[in-house]
Amino acid sequence: MAREQTAKRREGNEIEFGRIVAFSDGVFAIAITLLVLSLHVPEHLHGESLGEALWDQRQDLLAYAVSFAVIGRFWVIHHRLFGDVVGFDGRLLALNILYLAWIVLIPFSSEVLGDHGGDTDAVVLYAVNLAVVAVLGWLMAYDAHRSGLAKIEVHEEREFRLRAFFVAIVFLASIPLAFVAAGLAPLLWLMLFLDPVSRRLGRT
Amino acid sequence: MAREQTAKRREGNEIEFGRIVAFSDGVFAIAITLLVLSLHVPEHLHGESLGEALWDQRQDLLAYAVSFAVIGRFWVIHHRLFGDVVGFDGRLLALNILYLAWIVLIPFSSEVLGDHGGDTDAVVLYAVNLAVVAVLGWLMAYDAHRSGLAKIEVHEEREFRLRAFFVAIVFLASIPLAFVAAGLAPLLWLMLFLDPVSRRLGRT
Amino acid sequence: MAREQTAKRREGNEIEFGRIVAFSDGVFAIAITLLVLSLHVPEHLHGESLGEALWDQRQDLLAYAVSFAVIGRFWVIHHRLFGDVVGFDGRLLALNILYLAWIVLIPFSSEVLGDHGGDTDAVVLYAVNLAVVAVLGWLMAYDAHRSGLAKIEVHEEREFRLRAFFVAIVFLASIPLAFVAAGLAPLLWLMLFLDPVSRRLGRT
Amino acid sequence: MAREQTAKRREGNEIEFGRIVAFSDGVFAIAITLLVLSLHVPEHLHGESLGEALWDQRQDLLAYAVSFAVIGRFWVIHHRLFGDVVGFDGRLLALNILYLAWIVLIPFSSEVLGDHGGDTDAVVLYAVNLAVVAVLGWLMAYDAHRSGLAKIEVHEEREFRLRAFFVAIVFLASIPLAFVAAGLAPLLWLMLFLDPVSRRLGRT
Numbered sequence: 019m020a021r022e023q024t025a026k027r028r029e030g031n032e033i034e035f036g037r038i039v040a041f042s043d044g045v046f047a048i049a050i051t052l053l054v055l056s057l058h059v060p061e062h063l064h065g066e067s068l069g070e071a072l073w074d075q076r077q078d079l080l081a082y083a084v085s086f087a088v089i090g091r092f093w094v095i096h097h098r099l100f101g102d103v104v105g106f107d108g109r110l111l112a113l114n115i116l117y118l119a120w121i122v123l124i125p126f127s128s129e130v131l132g133d134h135g136g137d138t139d140a141v142v143l144y145a146v147n148l149a150v151v152a153v154l155g156w157l158m159a160y161d162a163h164r165s166g167l168a169k170i171e172v173h174e175e176r177e178f179r180l181r182a183f184f185v186a187i188v189f190l191a192s193i194p195l196a197f198v199a200a201g202l203a204p205l206l207w208l209m210l211f212l213d214p215v216s217r218r219l220g221r222t
Numbered sequence: 223m224a225r226e227q228t229a230k231r232r233e234g235n236e237i238e239f240g241r242i243v244a245f246s247d248g249v250f251a252i253a254i255t256l257l258v259l260s261l262h263v264p265e266h267l268h269g270e271s272l273g274e275a276l277w278d279q280r281q282d283l284l285a286y287a288v289s290f291a292v293i294g295r296f297w298v299i300h301h302r303l304f305g306d307v308v309g310f311d312g313r314l315l316a317l318n319i320l321y322l323a324w325i326v327l328i329p330f331s332s333e334v335l336g337d338h339g340g341d342t343d344a345v346v347l348y349a350v351n352l353a354v355v356a357v358l359g360w361l362m363a364y365d366a367h368r369s370g371l372a373k374i375e376v377h378e379e380r381e382f383r384l385r386a387f388f389v390a391i392v393f394l395a396s397i398p399l400a401f402v403a404a405g406l407a408p409l410l411w412l413m414l415f416l417d418p419v420s421r422r423l424g425r426t
Numbered sequence: 427m428a429r430e431q432t433a434k435r436r437e438g439n440e441i442e443f444g445r446i447v448a449f450s451d452g453v454f455a456i457a458i459t460l461l462v463l464s465l466h467v468p469e470h471l472h473g474e475s476l477g478e479a480l481w482d483q484r485q486d487l488l489a490y491a492v493s494f495a496v497i498g499r500f501w502v503i504h505h506r507l508f509g510d511v512v513g514f515d516g517r518l519l520a521l522n523i524l525y526l527a528w529i530v531l532i533p534f535s536s537e538v539l540g541d542h543g544g545d546t547d548a549v550v551l552y553a554v555n556l557a558v559v560a561v562l563g564w565l566m567a568y569d570a571h572r573s574g575l576a577k578i579e580v581h582e583e584r585e586f587r588l589r590a591f592f593v594a595i596v597f598l599a600s601i602p603l604a605f606v607a608a609g610l611a612p613l614l615w616l617m618l619f620l621d622p623v624s625r626r627l628g629r630t
Numbered sequence: 631m632a633r634e635q636t637a638k639r640r641e642g643n644e645i646e647f648g649r650i651v652a653f654s655d656g657v658f659a660i661a662i663t664l665l666v667l668s669l670h671v672p673e674h675l676h677g678e679s680l681g682e683a684l685w686d687q688r689q690d691l692l693a694y695a696v697s698f699a700v701i702g703r704f705w706v707i708h709h710r711l712f713g714d715v716v717g718f719d720g721r722l723l724a725l726n727i728l729y730l731a732w733i734v735l736i737p738f739s740s741e742v743l744g745d746h747g748g749d750t751d752a753v754v755l756y757a758v759n760l761a762v763v764a765v766l767g768w769l770m771a772y773d774a775h776r777s778g779l780a781k782i783e784v785h786e787e788r789e790f791r792l793r794a795f796f797v798a799i800v801f802l803a804s805i806p807l808a809f810v811a812a813g814l815a816p817l818l819w820l821m822l823f824l825d826p827v828s829r830r831l832g833r834t
Contacts, residue, residue: 034509037451041501043241044455047248051256052459057330059337069343083323090319093245101238115498119491122458126465133467139477247649251656254734255664261738263745273751287731294727297653305646442713445655449705452659460663523702527695534669541671547681
């Protein structure tokens with residue numbers, strides 16, 4: 019309540035509000051584009067053909083594709099959340115920056131995964147990074163909902179929560195699996211495409 | 223029909239819609255700017271002058287110029303398509319992200335081409351990348367047109383399709399040529415400047 | 427006065443004004459995202475595990491976290507300042523570009539700090555960089571306030587000044603400490619979280 | 631005339647027009663921020679202190695400062711030009727992309743200059759790059775003015791032209807000097823600060 023009253027309203031401050039989403043969009047756009055830097059241009063070919071050298075990078079290309087989809091998906095969620103935001107204050111800004119700090123880490127975790135795909139530690143790093151993003155995203159939605167800064171309806175907030183927890187659980191569950199069979203853990207991530215939340219709530 | 227009704231209208235959601243183009247513009251702008259990273263600053267000059275070392279990179283500079291023109295051209299097309307978009311839904315967002323994923327690959331394919339210009343595999347990689355972008359761009363326009371999310375006129379949709387297919391065909395046709403004479407394949411791409419579609423339809 | 431009359435008013439020039447903040451936001455967003463490039467993906471593991479190699483980078487991760495928070499914080503301040511700006515001229519643009527030049531240096535200073543954390547020179551470089559940003563930020567606010575280009579109230583300008591000087595003093599005070607015990611200097615920076623200005627003025 | 635009639639008007643197409651400046655701003659913002667990548671973090675200190683290793687990069691820092699000022703200045707000019715633009719067509723878009731291609735080259739030329747400051751070829755590369763940017767910038771203003779796409783007044787167009795030619799002449803004049811004394815050529819660039827155009831026209 020108190021917070022809802024001290025916060026700046028979105029209407030009447032559209033330009034200031036616009037900067038928050040513009041800054042976030044910029045960070046998302048740069049993070050997703052930096053993924054391409056994890057693909058290494060083969061410089062010296064040691065007896066192999068260029069095609070073989072590129073084929074050796076299929077794991078990097080896979081990590082690129084997965085991470086592009088993941089960051090793109092989180093951007094869509096961020097986009098939907100801020101579509102419902104009606105006011106902002108220092109705390110929402112701080113949470114948003116904390117959230118973005120973990121988004122920006124993804125190109126790093128992704129490159130580690132691409133270069134050391136069969137390594138338990140690489141899978142753990144990636145899984146932890148993505149689980150934290152999912153939880154922070156929910157926390158931001160929850161906090162904005164609670165404080166009245168986002169006009170999210172109750173069932174929508176529940177959907178956000180279920181979805182975030184589903185993503186977090188899939189990634190966290192892959193960690194113990196990574197210790198047994200690191201190569202199989204990413205297969206578990208395919209479960210993310212099942213999206214049981216939408217099915218349960220009957221939407222997309 | 224169904225999709226047209228469940229989609230969010232652009233009017234009344236200008237800010238949300240604006241974020242989609244802002245995000246896409248950001249990705250295009252970063253991808254086109256990252257092209258400069260494919261130019262290598264000569265660090266150690268082994269008996270040659272700096273000018274000679276830079277001259278050795280003429281192929282990289284050529285790849286830079288071609289790719290800058292290509293990404294710039296695709297941005298103009300994207301710009302025109304989204305000028306006609308009147309609504310958006312999850313599917314358009316997903317197609318757009320898939321499209322951007324192939325745009326972001328261009329700096330990588332371009333650097334491979336610049337460093338290994340005479341190599342068949344480099345030409346194939348570049349040609350496939352660009353052909354996929356052209357086809358995905360058409361697919362997005364076609365899907366938006368069909369579902370009523372873009373108010374593209376019939377002859378305009380036809381122009382999009384012809385143009386996309388022309389670009390795709392030129393790049394695909396250069397693949398067999400690359401196996402015979404890799405150095406000549408890029409010359410085929412000059413055909414893109416002929417732009418028979420405009421001539422046939424009588425516009426620019 | 428004279429300057430207030432020759433400056434372009436923000437109202438009636440919203441698009442031009444919007445470009446100034448959009449450009450600044452872009453630079454902030456890129457600078458904050460480039461921080462991730464300071465994290466090195468371990469390429470060859472010399473007998474150590476990937477986890478150990480990543481753990482060796484804990485100082486880089488710490489520098490990443492600190493610099494992300496710092497740039498994010500300066501962005502919030504910039505955001506608040508330009509929310510009060512009502513006009514702009516060449517001098518405000520020039521000051522803003524000078525300010526951004528020092529913001530863009532942060533990823534460099536931060537990477538030096540992460541790689542050479544215990545080194546006096548690294549601490550000095552980082553402290554000088556941040557102190558200059560704080561002072562330039564205040565200078566811009568002061569100049570905009572004086573010339574009537576920003577409708578900042580007197581107590582608000584005082585808050586800007588106190589806060590900027592507090593940040594500058596904390597960083598400058600860490601320089602002599604760095605010569606005695608370089609490892610301890612960053613601990614002094616934790617004082618920034620105390621934020622005595624807010625407390626004194628009774629706000630957040 | 632013909633062109634003025636076939637071009638899209640800015641009013642009524644504000645969002646499409648906005649994308650052109652947003653894309654350009656993005657490219658400017660990224661190019662100016664990538665300048666920081668030309669500063670090398672010393673990895674191994676061979677007997678010298680970190681401070682000495684950083685001091686060895688004073689030429690890179692100078693190139694960073696000069697290029698930041700130069701790109702920032704060109705951004706201000708671009709900003710002013712597009713403030714007067716009232717319509718756009720394919721040709722203006724193409725000229726703008728060509729212009730941006732030379733802006734994006736600046737971080738490369740700048741890094742070459744920073745690493746090989748005393749080398750004639752480095753000075754020539756930088757001077758040619760900047761002279762081309764100045765001439766292309768004028769060409770874009772001239773073309774927009776002629777075709778009625780920009781409501782630039784006659785004396786303003788003359789100011790653009792004089793300024794662009796002055797910048798181009800200073801850079802081109804430094805080329806023969808670079809063959810005699812490469813180290814002195816950049817000093818000639820200081821003439822840019824004299825800005826005789828403003829003085830002659832009596833403005834800033």
